[in-house]
Amino acid sequence: MPVITYRQALNDTLGEELARDERVVLMGEEIGKFQGSYRITEGLQSEFGKQRVVDTPIAEEGFVGLAVGAAMLGMRPVVEIMTINFILVAIDQIVNHASKIHYMFGGQARVPLVVRTPSGGVGQLAATHSQSFENWFAYCPGLKVVAPSTPYDAKGLLRAAIRDDDPVIFIESLALYDTKGEVPQDEDYTLPIGKAEVKREGTDITVVAYSRMTVVAMQVAQNLEKEGISVEVVDLRSLRPLDRETIVNSVKKTSRAVVIEEDWYSYGIGAEIAATIQEGAFDYLDAPVLRVAGVEVPLPYAAKLSQASKPGAQDLINAIYRSLEGGKRWQK
Amino acid sequence: MAKQAKQPVDGAEEVRRDLSGEDPEQLKHYYYQMLLLRRFEERAGEMYTKAKIGGYCHLNLGEEATIVGLMAALTADDYIFTNYREHGYIIARGIEPGPVMAELFGKETGVSRGRGGSMHLFDAGTHFMGGYAIVGGQLPLATGAAYALKQQNRPGVVVCQMGDATTNIGAWHESLNLAALWKLPVIYLIVNNGYGMGTTVEEGAAEPDLYKRGAAFRMHGERVDGRDVLAIRDAARRLRERAENEKQPAILEAVSFRFRGHSVIDADRYRDPEEVKQGRAQDPVSMFARQLSDAKIADDAWLKETATRVEREVQEAIDFADKSPDPKIEDLFDYMYATPVPNTPGREEALAIARQAQGGR
Numbered sequence: 101m102p103v104i105t106y107r108q109a110l111n112d113t114l115g116e117e118l119a120r121d122e123r124v125v126l127m128g129e130e131i132g133k134f135q136g137s138y139r140i141t142e143g144l145q146s147e148f149g150k151q152r153v154v155d156t157p158i159a160e161e162g163f164v165g166l167a168v169g170a171a172m173l174g175m176r177p178v179v180e181i182m183t184i185n186f187i188l189v190a191i192d193q194i195v196n197h198a199s200k201i202h203y204m205f206g207g208q209a210r211v212p213l214v215v216r217t218p219s220g221g222v223g224q225l226a227a228t229h230s231q232s233f234e235n236w237f238a239y240c241p242g243l244k245v246v247a248p249s250t251p252y253d254a255k256g257l258l259r260a261a262i263r264d265d266d267p268v269i270f271i272e273s274l275a276l277y278d279t280k281g282e283v284p285q286d287e288d289y290t291l292p293i294g295k296a297e298v299k300r301e302g303t304d305i306t307v308v309a310y311s312r313m314t315v316v317a318m319q320v321a322q323n324l325e326k327e328g329i330s331v332e333v334v335d336l337r338s339l340r341p342l343d344r345e346t347i348v349n350s351v352k353k354t355s356r357a358v359v360i361e362e363d364w365y366s367y368g369i370g371a372e373i374a375a376t377i378q379e380g381a382f383d384y385l386d387a388p389v390l391r392v393a394g395v396e397v398p399l400p401y402a403a404k405l406s407q408a409s410k411p412g413a414q415d416l417i418n419a420i421y422r423s424l425e426g427g428k429r430w431q432k
Numbered sequence: 433m434a435k436q437a438k439q440p441v442d443g444a445e446e447v448r449r450d451l452s453g454e455d456p457e458q459l460k461h462y463y464y465q466m467l468l469l470r471r472f473e474e475r476a477g478e479m480y481t482k483a484k485i486g487g488y489c490h491l492n493l494g495e496e497a498t499i500v501g502l503m504a505a506l507t508a509d510d511y512i513f514t515n516y517r518e519h520g521y522i523i524a525r526g527i528e529p530g531p532v533m534a535e536l537f538g539k540e541t542g543v544s545r546g547r548g549g550s551m552h553l554f555d556a557g558t559h560f561m562g563g564y565a566i567v568g569g570q571l572p573l574a575t576g577a578a579y580a581l582k583q584q585n586r587p588g589v590v591v592c593q594m595g596d597a598t599t600n601i602g603a604w605h606e607s608l609n610l611a612a613l614w615k616l617p618v619i620y621l622i623v624n625n626g627y628g629m630g631t632t633v634e635e636g637a638a639e640p641d642l643y644k645r646g647a648a649f650r651m652h653g654e655r656v657d658g659r660d661v662l663a664i665r666d667a668a669r670r671l672r673e674r675a676e677n678e679k680q681p682a683i684l685e686a687v688s689f690r691f692r693g694h695s696v697i698d699a700d701r702y703r704d705p706e707e708v709k710q711g712r713a714q715d716p717v718s719m720f721a722r723q724l725s726d727a728k729i730a731d732d733a734w735l736k737e738t739a740t741r742v743e744r745e746v747q748e749a750i751d752f753a754d755k756s757p758d759p760k761i762e763d764l765f766d767y768m769y770a771t772p773v774p775n776t777p778g779r780e781e782a783l784a785i786a787r788q789a790q791g792g793r
Contacts, residue, residue: 125583151583157613162606165572166579172561173511173580192603196566197573205554205562206545207767241768265770294773341775 101282109251109283110140110216110272113258114178118148121176124262127154127163128180137182138218138277160190164215168198168267171213178262181217184233184271191236198267199242214261218272219247220312220362224406227398232363234311237269238339238372244293245339247271249314251281253337256291264293271339273312296343298350302332305356305420308347308373310336313360313411320416329420339369347373348380355386358419360411365393387426390419447497447660447719454662456729462504462661463724464738466496466717469520471746472529476519476536476550479750480696485536488565489550492520493691494659495623497716499524501664502591502621502686505672509588511559511581513574515595516551517623518563525558529749539756546759547767559588568603570594571620575607578618582679589617589675591668597628599642611681612649618681619671620646623658625690630702643685651681658686659716689714761786 104112117124130137132145132155145153156163160181167177181187187194198211221230238245244266248254254272261268299314300321309317314335321331334350336343351357357377359370370391377389395409451459473491480489492499495517503524506512514521519536523529527543535542536550544554551565561577564570574592581588598604599622611618622642626633634640643653654671656663664686671682689711693700700708724730730738764782772778 157606157609159606159609161603162572162575162610165569165603165607166576166610169513169573169576169578170580170583171576172573173577173584175580175583189602192566192569193572197564197569201562202770203767204544204548204552206542206547207770208544208554208556209561210770212770244769244773264773292774294775338775341773343775345775 102285103280104251104283105277106251106254106279106281107138107140107277109255110258111142111144113255114141115144115147117178117259117262118144118152123174123176124178125152125154125170125175126178126180127156127167129156129158129182131155131180136180138274140216140277141180160186161193164190165193165197167213168193168201168211171211172201172209176212176262178214178216181215183229183274184217184219185229185231187215187217187233194237194243194267194269195240199240202266203242210265211267212265213267214258214270215267216258216270216272218274218277220273220275221399221410222274224401224403226401226406230399232361232394234269234271234339235363235367235369238342238369240340242267243340244268245271246293246337247311247339248337249276249299249309249311249335251279251283253291253335255283256289257293257337259288260290260293263290268293271311275312276315279315291337294338294341294343296334296336296338296346298332298346299335300331300333302330302354304330304354305358305423306332306334306347306350306354307416307420308334308336308357308359309361310339310369311362313362316413316416317360320413320420324417324420329424331420342372342376344376344380347376351377351381352384355384356423357385358390358392358416358423360392360416361394362411363394364396365391366396368393387423390423392416392419445714447657447716447723449660449662449723451723451727451729459724459729460734462500463720463730464742465500465524466661466720467738467742468529468745469496469499469523470717471742472523472533472749473519475746475750476533477692477696479533479536484754485550486538487549487551488516489536489696490517490694491692491696492517494625494689494711494716496520497661497720498623498658498664498686498688501661502668504661504665505668506591507588508559509586510672511561511574511577511588511590512593513561513570513577513590514563514593515567515570515598516563516565517595518553518593519550521593522553522555522560525555525560527555527558527560529745530752533749533753534756537753537756538758539753540759541752541756545767568594568598568601571598571603571607575611575616575618578611578616578681579614581617582614587676589619589672591619591621593621593623595628596622596624596626596633596642597631597636598622599645600636605648608646608649608651608681612646612651615679616681617675617679619668619675620681620683622683622685624685624687627690627694627703629694629698643683646683651683653683653685655685655687658688659714659719661716661720688716761789
């Protein structure tokens with residue numbers, strides 16, 4: 101199977117869906133002539149033309165809402181928000197409109213819309229350009245939110261999102277764009293929205309992650325195997341709907357859980373996962389569910405401070421040790 | 433001295449037009465529609481005080497001519513997006529008063545199956561694309577619908593209705609810029625009733641001549657007397673042709689007077705009683721009745737008969753709403769998602785909620 105980057109997987113999928121369905125149209129800032137701020141849409145405007153790959157002014161509320169309205173009339177817009185930080189000025193159109201139109205009007209209108217955007221921080225992008233807001237959207241019934249961690253998942257979930265008749269928030273990560281993985285080239289596969297995947301099986305502890313943190317969790321799991329610790333990694337893939345069953349079943353097996361997330365600690369995705377675990381597997385737990393998350397500061401620019409504020413592999417390893425040391429099984 | 437009620441463009445208190453070139457039956461139909469909206473809204477206000485209607489309820493009283501004139505100009509191809517003060521629009525577009533009243537009553541037979549309420553009326557069949565309750569929210573949506581019409585080479589235009597104060601919100605500026613930049617077939621209809629809740633146009637807008645606010649986008653704008661059904665109809669027709677054939681968006685500002693408070697529960701303490709008295713004296717419905725009488729198009733017997741007919745139809749709407757069933761709790765999750773996916777709540781979860789609602793565990 102060919103190995104391609106996460107970026108290439110997205111670019112291929114967008115091109116294939118543009119070719120497959122004439123109702124699909126891409127919209128966003130600098131996605132055409134400029135080829136995309138992170139080159140996800142590279143080459144697509146020259147291939148499909150300015151009517152299908154549409155450069156918009158800097159007006160997120162305007163063009164996201166425009167895409168919602170176009171979707172209501174049968175188009176299938178795929179909107180790029182340059183980074184998730186800029187989505188806040190469009191949140192009214194997503195939360196108050198896109199998410200509610202199908203339900204609130206008694207099923208008379210559909211909003212087949214995808215909003216793609218990278219979340220999380222990389223380098224020293226500082227306070228306003230390093231945030232994770234996927235939990236804000238995962239909170240909202242009526243939306244679907246997916247956050248793939250590999251090129252294979254990115255392709256399967258983006259295809260599913262574009263072909264879905266509901267608004268889907270598609271969470272990417274700047275730090276994942278250059279990562280590589282195997283992706284079949286001729287197979288028209290989709291992945292189900294609303295299902296998690298056990299990315300790695302293990303018996304001692306469950307690590308729940310999504311997007312880039314799944315990659316971190318997989319590396320940590322591999323390293324800890326050398327120490328005789330068997331880590332199971334559950335990749336959420338989908339934040340709404342949330343596959344509670346897969347999470348709970350994993351914890352019933354391992355009796356311990358750590359969540360790693362790039363967002364802030366309080367009220368983050370990890371809080372929801374921890375609640376899910378205590379509701380579904382309370383009697384199975386040998387240790388409290390722990391969360392590894394961002395330190396709660398506006399992310400500082402200075403490299404040393406920035407590094408200290410972001411969750412990483414060492415934080416996860418420390419949490420796994422704490423969980424294992426705190427329970428009976430590790431002491432036997 | 434009492435503040436003057438907002439004057440229409442020509443400053444005349446009474447709408448007077450030459451009706452000689454008009455089809456008398458058409459004019460009578462306009463009057464019937466205006467009276468229907470008037471009585472529907474008056475009775476809706478009454479039903480609200482009887483707690484048949486919950487939540488917020490905003491009435492179109494005083495705006496009947498604007499609504500009927502607009503709808504007279506539109507074709508079946510056209511799409512309409514409105515704000516939350518929209519009962520009259522969906523009725524004038526052709527929906528029976530019964531399902532509209534049923535929606536206000538929160539019934540399964542309502543136009544949005546009781547899921548939307550007064551502020552969220554919808555009818556796919558007539559392209560009535562929804563009442564939206566976040567000020568400005570409908571503007572990008574309507575602009576996008578116009579974009580879709582153009583992309584798909586379909587006939588028709590989009591009308592986006594809003595209140596005067598909406599011209600101060602960001603979505604207005606972003607939408608107008610996109611519509612002008614991409615030459616989209618959309619008409620932005622501003623219903624200027626002088627007030628955004630209790631704030632006057634002059635208190636909220638640095639350019640209170642709202643139709644001029646498209647200048648920043650080189651967008652054509654016009655102001656018409658919103659109490660004059662024919663003025664609205666003719667202006668809307670003209671702008672509609674232009675939008676459809678030349679792909680030129682436009683602003684249409686219709687000046688009228690809000691007969692009551694912002695919503696049914698608003699006691700309207702901030703307006704000078706004299707201003708309200710004057711505004712109501714220039715009633716578009718009774719002015720149009722006088723015009724029809726003076727032109728010998730309608731006599732007293734016809735006007736009386738029409739009033740009786742309207743009274744009966746509104747009463748039938750209320751009876752229909754009253755007798756209609758409530759939506760079932762077991763249907764709570766219907767319409768959550770158009771494409772079903774795993775791990776979304778469905779019938780089973782709704783039944784559990786229904787059992788709890790009945791006192792079970």
